[in-house]
Amino acid sequence: MMANGKTPKPKTCPICSTEYIPRSSLQKVCHNYKCAIAFNKQRHAEIAAREQRKREREQSADLRQRREALKTISDWNKEAQAAVNKFIFWRDYGKPCISCERQLNYGVRGGAVDASHYRSRGAAPWLRFNVFNNNSSCVVCNRDLSGNPIPYRINLIKKYGLEIVERIEHDNKTRKFDIDYLKRVKSIFKRRARHYEKLRKRYSEAA
Ligand SMILES: [Zn+2]
Ligand SMILES: [Zn+2]
Incomplete structure (x- = not known):
């Protein structure tokens, strides 16, 4: 039983695909600590990639602005x-x-x-x-x-x-x-x- 009184539903671990009963609704992976580490790594890589894409977008917008500023009336x-x-x-x-x-x-x-x-x-x-x-x-x-x-x-x-x-x-x-x-x-x-x-x-x- 969880704190809210409901019987927890089994979840599938996104890393190793085994089914497990979560101890809380916040648990994202099975009870194996290796899965927890792998999951964390994945999350950090996703965040880094998202930040990189954002930087690239900002750079190209900046470049476009500078290029536009150099354009002549012709x-x-x-x-x-x-x-x-x-x-x-x-x-x-x-x-x-x-x-x-x-x-x-x-x-x-x-x-x-x-x-x-x-x-x-x-x-x-x-x-x-x-x-x-x-x-x-x-x-x-x-x-x-x-x-x-x-x-x-x-x-x-x-x-x-x-x-x-x-x-x-x-x-x-x-x-x-x-x-x-x-x-x-x-x-x-x-x-x-x-x-x-x-x-x-x-x-x-x-x-
Ligand atoms: Zn797992
Ligand atoms: Zn013609």
């Missing part, structure tokens, strides 16, 4: 644009080239599908993160034909309507983006890209 610009382009890839997944309407190979990212700006980044840099101004296109239209703008415009109207296309065409309000803004763009579009990626993959699995 680095943030590239990362923000990459996040937006990835979002465009998954948003337009399965759709043909916005300009020539040829079927695109979405098998590999960074391969046959480009994020093509209707108004180029050079001509209208303030529209470089605009999601209407940025659509999936083939490499030939985007790189060799400078976006292939005449059919691009026709298909852009089909996709979003004339009003949005004209709004893009008439938007000449120059805007400069600071690092905080670029960080926000990156994090927002990273999340949106992931959301669309999951959606597309779920859909293609179901099909």
Whole structure:
């Protein structure tokens, strides 16, 4: 009988696997002192490993912070644009080239599908993160034909309507983006890209 009046239930020793009747509810191993020592060693090793993992996490967070502090506005610009382009890839997944309407190979990212700006980044840099101004296109239209703008415009109207296309065409309000803004763009579009990626993959699995 234990202090609380209940008959103690037999336990299995986690070290040697024999069954034993514990003397108190705090007893973790059988009555063999060797098991007690082994159990203690195990516990200490677990605690040490946990502390080591925590130190490693803190170090990598620290490293990341220092690396981020060294980034220039041009680095943030590239990362923000990459996040937006990835979002465009998954948003337009399965759709043909916005300009020539040829079927695109979405098998590999960074391969046959480009994020093509209707108004180029050079001509209208303030529209470089605009999601209407940025659509999936083939490499030939985007790189060799400078976006292939005449059919691009026709298909852009089909996709979003004339009003949005004209709004893009008439938007000449120059805007400069600071690092905080670029960080926000990156994090927002990273999340949106992931959301669309999951959606597309779920859909293609179901099909
Ligand atoms: Zn034991
Ligand atoms: Zn094309």
